[in-house]
Amino acid sequence: MPDAHDDNAAENRRPEILNWKRRQFLQRLGVLGAGVAIADRILLHPHLQVNAETNLSPTSQATPIKPGEIPRRKLGRTGVEVSALTLGGFHLGVPNEPEAIRIVQEALDAGVTFMDNAWEYNEGVSEQRMGKALQGRRDKAFVMTKVCTHGRDRKVAMQQLEQSLRRLKTDYIDLWQVHEVVYDNDPERHFAKGGVMEALDEAKRQGKVRFVGFTGHKDPAIHLKMLSYDYPFDTVQLPLNCFDASFRSFEKQVLPELNKRGIAAIGMKSLGGEGEPIKAGVVTVQEALRYAMSLPVATTVSGIDSLQVLRQNLNIARGFTPMTPEEMQAVRSRYATYAADGRFELYKTSKKYDGSPGREQHGFPPKEQVET
Template sequence: MPDIPLKPFGKTGVKISALGLGGHHLGSACDETAAIEIVKEALEGGITFFDNCWEYHRGKSEHWMGKALKGARDKVFLMTKVCTHGRSKAVAMGMLEDSLRRLQTDHLDIWQIHEVVYFNDPDLIFAPGGAAEALLEAKQQGKVRFIGFTGHKDPSIHLKMLEHDFPFDTVQMPLNCFDGTFRSFEKQVLPEAIRRGVAVLGMKSLGGSGEMVTSGTITAEEGLRYAMSLPVATTISGIDSLGVLHQNLEIARNFKPMTEVEMEALRQRCHQFAADGRYEKFKTTKFYDGDVGREQHGYPSAKELPL
């Protein structure tokens, strides 16, 4: 059985699995036992990159992943995210301790600022005493190896973050065959991150919840192959069941990069559906924005806010 390909993690000399396991969907597994089984089978199947976040399912995702990785911490590249959403360095450092405890580890491989999706977020993050200072302090303390940020809303916000010339090691963004022609992170942010030597982590390869596939517009194989063919360190995939895990492992093990001709043909095939954002609602609505960030920016929760 072929292995999952390994890719270079930026300029660090580290290699990680081309397919990563997403923490948010893990928290949507039917129960803790199922989540632990998903993580263990993912590890056995060759996935080494594990994504998570302080706020996912109110800490449940980190807690379940921590239990699943007990005794196997040295075999994985572990990432989680901090959710200050404009609050102080002190809040960030407290969240770091929460995450380390839940994940049952004394350090993270990557610690990222989560969900930079509001246009004033960069100003808040880089304000004196803000989250950017927490990243540097945590790295200096040895509690995190690498630091970065994530977001899914608008390429211009990512570019504003990068313009600060902060020593980010990573940046996470939505990369898929619909994004290629609509408010495109692939066209606007990916080249700039590569120019700066920042490792790129791709996400939402199938739309965040598989909408691109369930609509019949593309297949899971087309979506994952496209995303994995981009110059990224890994493609983080939302996996909430063993069925989805086995499907994605099979695609990753048999992965052959698309040619540019194939990628352009797929972009053009999806173009008319991409143009109105119907399958990338994380860009066009607040439906995918987390409640913690909404609260800090004065918006109602997901339950109160319609699409």
């Protein structure tokens, strides 16, 4: 829940939240029909456009945009629409706090509605900074954060949710995702009795979470194992870039399954994690981001650690036109050699990108004690 000094702001929004929770309860009883549910979404988030036809391609725009606007896309079958570019939360811990707040606010004002975060990012600093930045702007944002149990139980997950709500200074999370499903036995641990999946259900029942999903960057097989439980995920986050198609490919193995099920795909690591292929002069930011955004995804997460990077990526998104199938194949072919040994996707081949909380739960030394 929000901190005490934000009581007035929270109280002003209380009728909206209570009405939404009431509607959730009635929907579970089958009282409300689809038409009313769609109308409710518009009332909740007037800036997020709604289209009832959720069987369309995730990259199709439900509403036309003006030149210079950030493209908007349907979030799978949820009925909401979000910006095609997402502001990554981890990198908000890199600059000083005033600049991090400016990054969030400038992104929102530019039309980037989707905000990414996670309970464990920078030991909570990323959520805290985003929470400060969202004051007075919460209605513009589709807020996503991640639960970081890494195999721990439902109780830990619910405790983390309360901490995330306080840090983000909000009454509810638009999207709550299970973070970093990267170990082979993670699906079994998450779906075990008393596991984190029960927390996702409980959070939705309580009206503290609207939609749920999971994330991971290690192996397409782990994503497919999570999907094999046939849980009604709203979203799945996965690494998608111009190298992935040629190496342990999420694009080829997981993305088609998500589109088939109507689950919104959230792309990440469009620049390979920390921009290594950009630094090596192999690919440009514009080509890499444009390729990732041309895939059938709802949105692409971009790590932004400065106003300069934000403005660079905003310019790319504003002028975005999807690549043709021929252009995309040419890109895949052009970088296939670089992709073949995984040098630019170390999150698949090493532990470099595996967070310390997850390592600890699986008995590995923390990230600070090892290089990979």
